Amino acid sequence: MQTLENKALIYDSNCPLCCWYTEKFIQVGALENSGRISFNELNQHQITSLDALRSRHEIPLIDTKTGKVVYGIDGLTLILSKLFPFFKNILLNENAKKLVKPLYNFISYNRRIIVPSKIAKTNTIDCAPDFHFGWRLSLITVCMSFYYLIIFGLKTQFNVFDINLFLVYPFLHIAFILFMTKNNWKEKLWNAFGDFSVTNLSTTILFTPLFLIHFFVQNIPAYFMVIVFVLFQFRLMIHYLKRIENKNYLR
Secondary structure, eight states: OOOBTTEEEEEOTTOHHHHHHHHHHHHTTSBOTTOEEEGGGOOHHHHHHSOHHHHTTSOEEEETTTOOEEETHHHHHHHHHHHOGGGHHHHTOHHHHHHHHHHHHHHHHHHHHHSOOOOOOOSSSOOOOOOOHHHHHHHHHHHHHHHHHHHHHTTOOOEETTEEHHHHHHHHHHHHHHHHTTTOTTTHHHHHHHHHHHHHHHHHHHHHHHHHHHHHSTTOOTHHHHHHHHHHHHHHHHHHHHHHHHHTTTO
């Protein structure tokens, strides 16, 4: 493995995912110790080298000597080709990049939804991704699809009046979101949907071992799923309310 010299990733410090993987590149030696710079740390010369709009959606990799910048997949594959030289030809292949680009966009446009964080003000340029309805809807669809796949697949039941509450409770939360964001349909509504979907899926994954117990253990007491459902809702609401507070959805 070779270290990519005189290169630095410009990352979004309000994105925990960006902070994590840029730090990992340095820890494994793919980048030098100075190989990442947050948008808040940019100097004026570096700012003028960037395409401000493109930088919000494709992480820039800047040459600290020449000021040349490559973006998104091009920068990441350049780093990965040094990290995994055996796969260099595949990583740098333009057709392979095109295949991966939709996944990159999916993560990039949803990065502040996928991993929650409190948004701090950026002192240089605004690096928040634009709202994109298609990518937000795709995130919601993926998360809710996996949720219902797990619930149906493990036959998770909590029936009241012959209604499985695990199947209908998301609609109650959606009704709350509609009420909460009624004054901003274009963006805040779909961001709130996205945050709920991600929190719902993460809670489902956390509770999957309990769902497996219910699926495999015979003659399990009826109150077991009552307790599971209450704990599920408690965890979901605590984390979702924290997201609401951090994102200022109620303002």
